[in-house]
Every structure is written in structure tokens, then in C-alpha cells.
Amino acid sequence: MAKEDTELRMGRPRSVRFNSLFSEDEFGEDQPSASPASGGSSWSDREPSLHPPAPDAFPGSSPGTLGDSMEDTSATSLLSPTIREGWLDKNPPQGSYIYQRRWVKLDPDYLRYFDSEKDTYSKRLIPVSSISRVSSVGDQKFEVVTNNRNFVFRAENDADRNEWIRTLQQIAEERKGKAAVRTSMSLATDSATEPADKSGFLELRGFKHKLFVVVAGDKVFLYKNAEDYRLGIGITYIEMNVGNVKEVDRRSFDLTTPYRIFSFSADSEHEKEEWVEAMQQSITEALSNSEVAERIWAVDSNRFCADCGSPKPDWASINLCVVICKRCAGEHRGLGPGITKVRSLKMDRKVWTEELIELFQRFGNIMANQFWAANVPPSEAISPTSGSQERRRFLTAKYREGKYRHYHPLFGNQEELDRALCAAVTTSDLAETQALLFCGASVSCDTGDPQCPTPLALAERSGQRLQMEFLLHNKTSEPPRLEMVCSEEKHYSVHLPSITHNGFLYKTPSMVKPISERKGPEEFSRRWCTLQDGVLSYYENDRNTVPNGEIRVEEIVCLVNNPLHAHGIESTFEVYTEADRLYLFGLESPASAREWLKSIAKSFVHPCAEELLALDFERLGRLHYKGGLTLERAQEGWFALVGSTLHICSEDGRRQEPLQLRKLQELSIQGDHEVLVLVERRRTLYIQGERKLDFLGWVHAIQKAASSSGDTLSEQQLTESDVPLLVDRCIDYITQCGLTSEGIYRKSGQNSKTTSLLEALQRDARCVCLKEGEHHVDDVANTLKRFFRDLGDGLFTRRWAPNWLWATALEDEGAKVGEYRQLLAALPPVNRATLKALINHLFRVQCFSGENQMNTHNLAIVFGPTLFQTDGKDYKAGRVVEDLISHYVEIFNVNDQEMKKQQDEITAIMKMREASSSGTQQAGDFICTVYLEEKKTETEQHVKIPATMTAEELTFEILDRRKIVMKEKDYWSCFEVNEREEAERPLHYSEKVLPILHCLGTESYLVVKKQMSMENMLLYLASRVGDCKHGMMKFREERNLLGLGLSTGFHDRYFILNHSWLRLYKEVRSLRQRSPPLESSHKPEKEWPVRNLKVYLGVKKKLRPPTCWGFTVFYENEKHEKQQWYLCCDTQADLREWFATFLQVQNGGALWPSERRRARVARPQQDARLGNISLIPLRGNESEMRNSVAAFATDPLTLLRNV
């Protein structure tokens, strides 16, 4: 409502009249019944008398008249010629009977109405493209129908009414074109407006409700709400060529125009900044060289797109000499610069020379279309509302194929054409030159005149500047060819920025294989290179006009910045193309090389990913990937590798959180089609290898970036909490297996083992699994010490180490601790996290000093010189470590909860130790969490597992607790579920549970549920003769995770499973024979003893199993070497049969206990003391788990005996 008038700041005295925006008639705020507001309301709808109808004042109510009543002197007034305007009564808003007098204006884009003819900003705008019907409704009234809303106007008399209807119908009809897409009325698809650069809600002073504001091109549109935006029905738009944006306070900013100040408020400071930026850009666009646009638009035919007829086209093809709209420009780009060279009238300042502007004025759309569009069948023409596919089809036909062109009489006769061209360029007949050129005359034909060997030279001699200009821009143009097949299905219909760069570069011949060796300087040749019109061309020298070769930027898929001196030329970079070729360029000057890199990157990176351009990337390119919520469909994304960080922009322009490659949990290659899988804690990314060369490059680079890159802490592979993985692995292992080992960290392990373990961990800690029996605790302890001793820059850093040592001299304990805390805060984050993890560990180690003899002092003696990398003579190093352990809680700010958790762990381990040393052993019980039917908190049961408990007994225990009675054919069983592998294994009823618990990883758990296939398996086994099964299955081996060997995928193999062996045959010849191949005559490719196999149902989806009936099989030999592979069957029945056979073979017959036996099963007695309390649940955090298991593994029968 208008009451806030006083707040308005007017741009200039003339506009003391308050702006019509404030009457908000559509908002229902100015109903006649409403009380009049302040005096400022005199202009409002309520007093129409102030605006007497003055139709006669405007002779311009005839079509085609410019808005001469406007004081608007902006260039845009020229561009929106008012077709008709005048006073009309608009039907009243709801609840009112009084018609509102409105100044109504129609231009080619909008039907708008205003409070008065002097207003600049409308009260309502209706895009012409949204008008579906205009009809008379009697009483001098007519109705403008849009898909969603109708507007009724009343004219002075029938003649006026009929004229309005006629004009509106005509304009709407023209706008619709033949292939009108009536349904697409949103702004985004309406050709009259550009897609939004920014949109959202803003408060606008004077309005009760937030408005939906859209910045699009050089205008800002105001809508009542988002729905109106979708429908295209707006309030008004603000031409930004007269705008000025000013920040007011934290959330507010003013958009000032000569007619009005718009005071906006955003929701946040950040939002405000974005709006200000968007509007400033819009002003820039509106102002940017509008001089060129104006001059070119001065010619009538240039005011509408040469291709679709959209008004105000501000793009051009400088070789075809056509002015085109933004959307057509996008499609022109797709045709490639050999066909059309696209430039902006407003932004590409440099290209617009006087000659070129003149050429456009003299030539322009009308002459171009006389040639190019001489024979367009109406059914093929496009209109402003045409979709991009339609546009592309039309423009391809028009310019690439020359389908509608006016053929030159000499067409087909090359010699004649060339001769005619040589003649034409010496005259002012540009149309003739155009016709000849685009009918096949060669722009570089031999003129036969040694003084003027080219047509260009001839034109020069004749003083034909415009001919020269025209020839120059068509130097590399390809003549249209009808048979030319549009091979590029894929191209960007956005205009990539037009980047120009040139200079000498060193270049090697292009390659189809990765560069494996250093290239010497002699392998490079110096070439003149130009980046222009989306083509990177290289020439023999800077005088040559014909390039030796070209790379189209839209075919570039990846750009690599090599480290300095990677080859014989100081700075080199690589360009990879869609055709899987690699180009190596180099320069002596790193600064110039960087310039080139930046220019090329800018030219080929999609605008949606332009923020990646700001990065100092090593590798930048596009790849297809899956990730997040869109796993079904691979999308194209832009990737930039910077150090160990991978930045990603998805195709919709969303920048994703960068991946920290050193913190990856898994990095592997999967599948037949080469997929790189990156697993982070929160997400998994599948990068697809479409192009071999480029993909291989990415894989190597990512692998390298994901591994340790040096000997300092921050260069290591890290855990989520910033501790080097290597340190984490060692500490974990010692905690599991070495806490009570006498002289831990003091005894030295075997030197050779330490060396090789350290190397393996440094190479890739992700792949190293420390195991009891394989690795001695002293070797691991020594590895950890060696790591710290050799650490680049040391744990305390060279800079700060002296301060730490100095602090030991402080006598006041409090002051000393304070100093340590400050020094700790000064360390880099990774050092700080590592120091904390290590001291925490040592703190725990000294808790066991009774057994391991390593009290704080002893540990300090060992670790002081190690961590400070000194010779051990300086006692101060040891003192620091001793202080850190003693004041661990204070210095590291360990809170009570953290401390209690650690104490509990230690207590449990201590108790277990005591029990084991007391010698009074009992059968110790283990507490374990088991779920009923599915893993949920509600279904968990904590069960004490005695050493003798079988799977069957555990099942009964759980069912009893839940009072579930097992009925006949309810095959309740206990399953081991491996979440990581997405596989599960029903335990055999006689299997002991305890040993399974030992091996259960953190991603596994036990669940009791019905085994649905048991009945069928029993039936199958009962019906079968013998215990052997053979047949085809699809087989896949788990490859070395980081290996780059050939991918395996699933392959058909023949298997034979008998009472002791599973054998694999590659040859399937035997399939055609009736009987299975004789084992003696046919050597298996692989064989495994069935006893050592663990068979799980299910194959993880990541591997893309060919069927859903698969197994995951683990195999471990006597030497504890592990293998993992996958089998898939064609049918469920097949799977059941194989599985039944496995179970039968492995368990010596019975799959299910007989009824009689079942009855005799002794139920374990409930221990009243324990109830449901979980003492040390197996499910829990990882270290709790490991500690428990480790302790248990050391002495399984005594854990918690006395708890």
C-alpha cells in the first residue's frame, strides 16, 4: 500500500508522482472500500479523474509508432517499439465493481498497463508469448486469455475495442509462429526474456509481501510470487541501462533509476551480496558497448534475430554477417567456428572494428537472408519460441548444409566460381561475394596475378574495405555441404566464452598412448599457435596462413599442467581430446605457459564449472561419473585436481564438496568398463572411463594424489581425524596385541622387517593389514618409532621444537603446562592431532607398566630422542614426553567422557589380564549383540556367549527371550551379515559361535531370522544322487585394489564341486558333452579345498553382478593368504542348488537337525547376573571392539570372568 510514501526517495523531481507500483491492485490492497491512504494516493486508482482519458493526445495509437510519449531516452526504447497504446478500463479486482482506468501499452514482447502514460514501471506485464486468445466479450469489453489468467479490458467504443483485439491477435499470432509451444510459458523458455541469472525472494520497501525478483540479462523483473514467475505474468521490469546499485546496510541495497528507487532487503548478508553482484552484472551487460549494438540495430532488419525473429538480438555471427539472439547464438556455437563465428555485440568489444560495424550496417540480416534463407519452406522455419532441438535442426540445414540458400548460377564449376570471386571482390557487390563464397568459391584461390595472389589482395588493391573485412572473417570458413552429416550429436548449446591467445609454442606430434618417457628438447618443434574462434591451431610459423593442424576446443576433454622440467622444455602441458589423442606443448617461460593454460582452460570449460578456473590445477577436465543421489544415470562433471584435493562441479553447475584424496577409505578400479571408485566416509563416487587415454591419466594422477607424497606429516595418507593412517594402523595394532608385551617400544624389532613394513605403509597404508602372527609387536613398535625419527620437519616441527625443549626448564608446573598448551596450539593441525593420538597411546601403554615394564619415564627415554630427532644426550627431549604423558588430560584438554571411555577400556583389559595371571580360570563368557530378524535398536539382544555355544543354541536363546515358538518348517537360523560385502551367511546349526565372533569385523553382525530357502534346499538334496555338482557360473576375481591390470569382470566358467574340491575350468567344451569332464583328462585352471572356503550369499552391487543370484566366496590357505571372489548363477534355483551342495559338503551331510536331535538340545542357562546388560558389546565403536577382540584373542576364556 502507498502509505510508506514518505520513505520513497525519488530519483528526480519530475517523478514526484509516486510510482504506480505502489498501488498493487493485484494485491487487493487498494480496493475502493479501503480507506484512502496518505495524500500521495492522489495518483492511485481511486482517483482516476486525475488521469483523464486522452486518446487523442497519442496519435501513436496506430501500430508501429515508437513510444514518443516517453521521456525515456534509453537505447532500449528504440528496441521495444510500442505497437499500440491508450487508455482502457481494466476489470476491477475481486470484490470491487469499479473499473480501473489504465494506460495500456503493447510492444512486441509485452502487454503492460500503467497508472498513467507517464509511468515508467508498469503495474502488470503480460508476455505476448503467453497470450493464447483475445476475444470480444460484449459491452465494448475484450478479454486477453492466457493459459492461467484472464484479463478483461473495456474500451471507449467498439472501434477502439476492435482495433485492440485485432492488434493483439495479430501480435500474439506472429509471436506464436507455426510451431508455437503453448505450454511453455515460463520465462525460461519464453524467447522474449532470457533465462534468469538470479532469482528469488526479496523484500521491496512499500510491499507487504516479499516479491519474487528475477535478474535476466539486462533487466530485473518483479513478480508477485514464484508461481507468477512460472506463468510469466509479472508486475514490471526495470531496464538496467539506467540502473545503479548501492549497498545500504547489512541486508539492504538500493536499485536507483531516474524514475524510482527500489529499496530491497535480502534474507542475509550473503544473499544481499549475491543480489548486488547479479544486478551489477546486469547493468554491465546493459551498458556494455551498447554503442555497437545501437549502431547495428539502427538498420531495421538487424533488430530481429536473423534466424528466429526474436527482438533485440545482441549476438552476431561475424563471418555470416547476421545479427542473432542469444538462443540462436548458442546453437550457432554448436555448428563450430568453421561454419559460424559467434561474437557478442555488447561484450566482445575488440572485434567490432569500424569496418565490421559498417559491414553489418550495409550488409546485415536482410542481405544475408536473401542468400541463406531464399527458400525456407514455412514448415521448417523457426520462431522465437522454438525449442533448442528445432533451432539446431534449422540452423544446421541453413548454414551447415546450405539447404535454403540461393544457388549461384556458377555453382558446381569451381574454376568459374573462383574467377567470378576474383572479379567480385574488386567491386562493392558484397552480395555477389557472399553467394560465390558460400557456393564453393575458394577464399584463397589463385588469382593468377603475381602481385595480388589472393582475392584479399585484389580487394585491397581495389580499395574495397568491406570486401576485405568480409573475406578476412571467412578465411577459414567451410562452404556448406548438403551431404555433410551432423556427426556431433553432442555439443554445448551454450556459448563458451570466446578466448583469443597466440604465440609460439613448442609441440610434439600428437600421441595415442600415455607419455611414458621424458621428451628431450629435440623432440619438440617450434610452432606458431593461435587460439581463436574455439580452435587451437598450430602453424609452421607466424607468416603461414594455413595451419598444420587444429584442435577444436569443444573436443578438449582434459588439460594437464606438468610439473616444471618434466620434459626437455621447462614448462609443458598436455591437451587430451575426445578422439583419445594427446598433445604435448611446451614453453621455456613458465609464466607464458601458465597464460596458455589459462586461456585454453577458459575456452573449453563449461560455464557451469568456471569457478574451477580459479584453481591452480594440475589436471582439469570433464568426466562422466555417478555419485550422490543419481546413481542410475551417469552425469558429466568437471573435475580439477589440485594437490591431493579433487574439486568437482556437476553438470547442473553445483560445486560439490571437494574430495580429500589422502583421506579416502577406498580407491579401486571396478568393472569391465573401467570405473574408478572413490569411497569417502560420506559418499562414493564412480568415475567412468569413457576415453582410455584420458581416463588412465586421471587414474594415475588420482592414485598418486591419494598416496603419501613426502616425508612430512601432512603429506601422509590421513584418517578422518587428521592422523596419518600409518600412525593409526601401528597404534591400533599395539593396542590390540602389544599393551602387555614386556619392553614394548624399548625392544628393537628385526631391522629388515621394520624396513619393509615401513616401506609398505608409506607406499599405501590403506592396503596394509597388520595381523597377529604375521607381524611381531616389536617390529610394528619399531616401525612407528622409525617413522617419527625420520619424519621430515619432525613431529614438533623444526620451528617450534626448541620452544618445547625450553619449556621444560620452567619450574612452576602450572606455567609449564600453560606453555605446552600454547605450543600445542601453534602446531599445524596434523601435527597436533598426531601428537594427541600418540600421547594418548603412550598414556595407555604406561597404564600397563606392571606387565610391560614401560612406565612414563621409560617411554619418555625412548620417545624423547625419537620425536625430537636428537641423539638422546639431551634429557630435555625425554622430559617433554614425560610431561606430556603425565599432564595428558590437561594439556590435550581431554574431557571427562573421553577419559571415562578410555578408563573403561583399560579396566576391562586389566581385569582380563588379572584373570589370566591368577590361574583360576573359568569358562569365560563373551557378551555379544545379536539382532532378531533385522538390525534395529529395538531388536538387539545382548547375549552371553559361552565357548561351547552353537549357532542353534544361540538361535533358541534369542527366540526364547522373545517368546517365539519355532514351528515346523520355520527354519530359524543365525546369520552372519557382512554389510560391507552386502553378503550374508547362515551359520550351520552345529557351528560354534565364539570363533565366529573373533573374526567378525566392525561391519558385520549376527542376526537370527528364518532361512527361507532351507526347505527347497533340503528337497533338492534329498532328491539328488551323489554329492557332486557341476555347471556354469559367472566368475569374478577380486583384483588388487590399486592395480591397474586388465579388469576381469564376470566371465563364464565351468565348475565342479565334489566332496573335497571346488574346481574351475576355463574350457567350456565339455559342456556340450553329456558328462562332466573327467578330472584326470582335464586340468582345472584353479582349485580350492572346500574346507577352506567361506561362502556368503550375495554380491555387492558395486561390482555390478550380472544376475542377482550370487555368492561371495572367501578363501584362506594354510599360509593365511586370502582371496576373495564372486560367483553368479542364472537362476535362483541354480543358486540354491549350489549353495545346498556347498553346505552339505562343508558340514558332512546334514543341513538341518533332525526333530529328535532338536529336542535334546541343551539350552544354555540364563545367567541372572548378566541379564540384558551389555558389558563390552561387540557392537560398539571400533577401538572398543578391537580391544575386546584383541584381549579375547590373547586369552579367550578369561575375559570378564570377574565382572
Ligand SMILES: [Zn+2]
Ligand atoms: Zn534467434
